[in-house]
């Protein structure tokens with residue numbers, strides 16, 4: 564029985580195939596330039612370090628986006644429309660959506676995450692705080708097609724993708740990903756997305772080179788994780804964090820630089836690093852408003868409205884798919 568006002572929560576398990584850490588790490592390290600996908604930052608320690616990053620004075624992204632959502636929640640709700648079906652790919656701890664729920668009053672919220680236990684916990688906590696909200700937690704790899712047949716077919720579908728997570732995608736894959744989102748929300752559907760903006764490079768460089776070295780620890784934690792989970796022997800004292808804004812590509816690049824010529828062993832593999840050789844660990848693309856709108860338009864969206872802070876550091880942009 565489901566009494567209105569009582570907590571309503573459903574769990575849908577699409578059994579996402581977990582990433583193969585070993586295969587992806589070896590593949591990335593054997594190719595030139597060497598790289599490791601940024602999705603592997605987020606083990607328990609990495610997630611803790613990222614939490615710390617979000618509170619750093621130099622790291623303006625999280626607090627600026629939060630302030631934009633808080634300040635404009637009512638207007639966002641008016642523009643997006645109430646009673647929607649709100650889908651959040653990679654919902655994590657479901658903290659950001661809380662800033663919108665009271666104003667937006669969605670009929671249904673669909674948090675999607677690949678991490679089953681975190682998703683379950685986050686959905687239960689959210690549901691306890693918002694008993695009027697119909698929560699359909701979906702354990703899924705959000706880059707896979709999503710079946711929303713459990714949802715009421717008539718409500719407007721809106722995707723929520725905060726945090727400038729889109730910055731981790733290459734622009735072409737970002738377009739493909741948004742086209743997939745466009746498919747899911749369908750004609751008349753919308754997308755509310757947090758996008759970090761191009762700005763003075765000093766601000767960007769500082770945000771990824773904090774003086775207390777938390778970002779360096781976050782980056783180096785990848786090697787620690789490879790050591791403990793893949794039986795490797797990276798010497799963390801012999802790699803250094805290197806992050807800089809690549810103006811030409813419009814992205815922050817994070818690297819780990821080998822401080823000397825060295826060999827590292829991972830299971831049966833030996834990887835030889837030259838002195839100064841890099842492991843590319845992350846790209847974080849920055850866009851102008853016009854650049855990002857053009858990207859979203861290529862994916863089938865129409866720009867509807869956007870919000871930024873007074874210093875134009877960060878943007879929250881709303882798009883729709885024209886109704887047919």
Ligand code: AVJ
Pocket residue numbers: 616624726727728730731771778845846847
């Ligand atoms: C979570 C991808 C938005 O690019 O700013 C923070 C990750 N990396 N500091 C970002 C990150 C280094 C973050 N995103």
